[in-house]
Amino acid sequence: MNPKKISYIFKQAFKSMWRNRMMGIASIGSVTAVLIILGFVLIIVLNVNNMAMVAKETFDQIAVYIAEGVEEKQIEEMGNSFRQIDGVLGVAFQTKDYALESVKEDWGEDAILLQDLRNNPFPDTYIVQLSDVSKSDEVIAKLETFEGVDRVRYYQDAVNTLIKLSDFVKRFGAAIIIVLLLISVFIISNTIKITVLSRQREIELMQYIGATNGYVRGPFILEGVMLGLLGSVVAILLIMLGYNYSINYLAGRYVALISGMSGYLVGVEMVINDLIIIFMTIGIGIGILGSLVSLKKFLSI
Amino acid sequence: MIEFNNVTKIYKKTFTAVKDINLKIDNGEFIFIVGKSGAGKSTLIKLLLREISPSQGIITYNNQDINKIRKRSVAEYRRHIGFIFQDYRLLPKMTVYENIAFAMEMICCQAKNIRREVPLVLSMVGLSDKAKYYPDELSGGEQQRVAIARAIINKPETVIADEPTGNLDTETSKEIMKILSEVNRRGTTVIMATHDREIVNHFQRRVVELKNGIIIRDIKAGGYSDEPKED
Numbered sequence: 001m002n003p004k005k006i007s008y009i010f011k012q013a014f015k016s017m018w019r020n021r022m023m024g025i026a027s028i029g030s031v032t033a034v035l036i037i038l039g040f041v042l043i044i045v046l047n048v049n050n051m052a053m054v055a056k057e058t059f060d061q062i063a064v065y066i067a068e069g070v071e072e073k074q075i076e077e078m079g080n081s082f083r084q085i086d087g088v089l090g091v092a093f094q095t096k097d098y099a100l101e102s103v104k105e106d107w108g109e110d111a112i113l114l115q116d117l118r119n120n121p122f123p124d125t126y127i128v129q130l131s132d133v134s135k136s137d138e139v140i141a142k143l144e145t146f147e148g149v150d151r152v153r154y155y156q157d158a159v160n161t162l163i164k165l166s167d168f169v170k171r172f173g174a175a176i177i178i179v180l181l182l183i184s185v186f187i188i189s190n191t192i193k194i195t196v197l198s199r200q201r202e203i204e205l206m207q208y209i210g211a212t213n214g215y216v217r218g219p220f221i222l223e224g225v226m227l228g229l230l231g232s233v234v235a236i237l238l239i240m241l242g243y244n245y246s247i248n249y250l251a252g253r254y255v256a257l258i259s260g261m262s263g264y265l266v267g268v269e270m271v272i273n274d275l276i277i278i279f280m281t282i283g284i285g286i287g288i289l290g291s292l293v294s295l296k297k298f299l300s301i
Numbered sequence: 302m303i304e305f306n307n308v309t310k311i312y313k314k315t316f317t318a319v320k321d322i323n324l325k326i327d328n329g330e331f332i333f334i335v336g337k338s339g340a341g342k343s344t345l346i347k348l349l350l351r352e353i354s355p356s357q358g359i360i361t362y363n364n365q366d367i368n369k370i371r372k373r374s375v376a377e378y379r380r381h382i383g384f385i386f387q388d389y390r391l392l393p394k395m396t397v398y399e400n401i402a403f404a405m406e407m408i409c410c411q412a413k414n415i416r417r418e419v420p421l422v423l424s425m426v427g428l429s430d431k432a433k434y435y436p437d438e439l440s441g442g443e444q445q446r447v448a449i450a451r452a453i454i455n456k457p458e459t460v461i462a463d464e465p466t467g468n469l470d471t472e473t474s475k476e477i478m479k480i481l482s483e484v485n486r487r488g489t490t491v492i493m494a495t496h497d498r499e500i501v502n503h504f505q506r507r508v509v510e511l512k513n514g515i516i517i518r519d520i521k522a523g524g525y526s527d528e529p530k531e532d
Contacts, residue, residue, distance in 0.1 A: 207376070209379070209455075210377060210382075
């Protein structure tokens with residue numbers, strides 16, 4: 001490509017973008033909308049997956065909550081019995097007082113909220129360490145049969161729920177995104193159509209002269225690319241600001257109540273690079289596709 | 302050399318625009334394609350430009366079947382042909398000079414070639430002093446001269462003109478014809494579709510006459526058909 005050709009292509013593309021700026025804004029908006037929704041879905045999936053991963057680290061532990069009012073001696077016996085169960089590596093006891101203290105510690109200044117508690121709401125707890133995660137179901141079944149056991153909590157459930165949730169978000173998101181992608185391609189192809197029609201005489205002439213494809217199609221493809229690219233840049237900025245804001249909001253306001261939540265969330269800086277690449281690729285892709293659809297329809301000579 | 306062999310074009314399976322066309326045009330010829338509107342002149346030109354494909358038959362250009370040219374190479378094929386429209390088709394936002402330079406730029410010529418060639422062509426069509434004018438500041442005849450300059454700037458082997466004098470008065474038409482003759486004299490094949498009886502009779506060149514899509518006459522040098530009520 002010679003510089004003259006490149007400058008011609010750029011000049012034409014910018015000119016027609018300016019001439020059809022309202023349609024251009026609509027196109028950019030549609031690309032932005034698609035990408036923001038895509039961003040939402042990606043971020044939710046990423047975070048849910050991350051939560052599942054973090055939860056998995058506590059995979060091999062089962063929390064056994066002891067019912068209120070069980071004698072200390074019985075508790076001790078329970079512990080001994082737990083150790084005998086096949087698949088259990090070890091057992092650790094956590095008193096309700098210890099549980100309260102550790103929560104207070106986690107909450108820091110907000111722990112003041114807990115001072116008015118008349119009763120300690122936390123149960124005494126046995127943490128049962130599994131030697132083999134695959135035996136978790138059997139172990140849980142056995143643990144639940146003990147008298148004095150209030151509830152058995154195992155993170156596998158949480159993990160499974162999270163994985164299901166992320167699957168659902170993925171599928172639902174994919175469906176929406178496909179529909180929106182098609183809409184965007186359609187809107188861009190319409191924008192390009194306007195340009196094609198407004199330059200029809202010139203294009204016809206170019207085709208009679210025997211202009212290379214680059215000259216004929218270049219400006220339109222470039223226009224599509226720019227529209228897609230602008231849409232993706234807007235989407236990236238909005239997602240970055242929005243996500244950052246949400247994380248800070250959650251962390252600043254609810255850090256105590258959902259203690260440890262921040263560890264479950266994926267930071268903006270972790271995703272932004274991938275997001276930029278994905279968004280720009282999709283944005284440009286939509287733009288090119290939109291142009292090609294239009295060109296195929298209207299450049300027939 | 303251009304050859305039509307038994308070329309038929311049927312539109313939408315029902316309307317036969319041209320039928321069994323056999324036509325051979327040698328390099329350097331000047332040929333009028335005449336006939337009433339609807340006789341098939343435009344179809345013939347579109348076929349030759351490979352804007353449309355024949356329903357039957359073969360069209361060859363320098364022994365190459367033009368309908369076997371790949372789509373992406375059509376642009377290259379068209380560079381052999383300079384095309385002149387009845388309505389000039391100049392780009393209104395470009396000056397005379399730019400309109401002509403545009404045709405060179407489109408097929409990638411170096412700037413210094415453009416600066417050298419455009420003035421030469423402008424002087425050939427007699428518009429050296431109008432280089433900086435815009436099309437709407439020119440008369441119809443002048444606009445058509447610009448269009449001719451644009452058609453020949455890339456030195457095509459063949460020039461096709463579709464009713465180039467259709468919008469012009471007799472005097473101006475003669476000027477246009479003079480230029481086309483000069484183009485032809487320099488070795489370019491000129492194919493001109495027209496229904497301008499006066500011009501055809503005046504120039505006495507090869508005439509191919511179409512009627513209802515069929516060639517009814519092909520004479521080496523002569524005038525329009527003698528049927529007085531043809532028009």
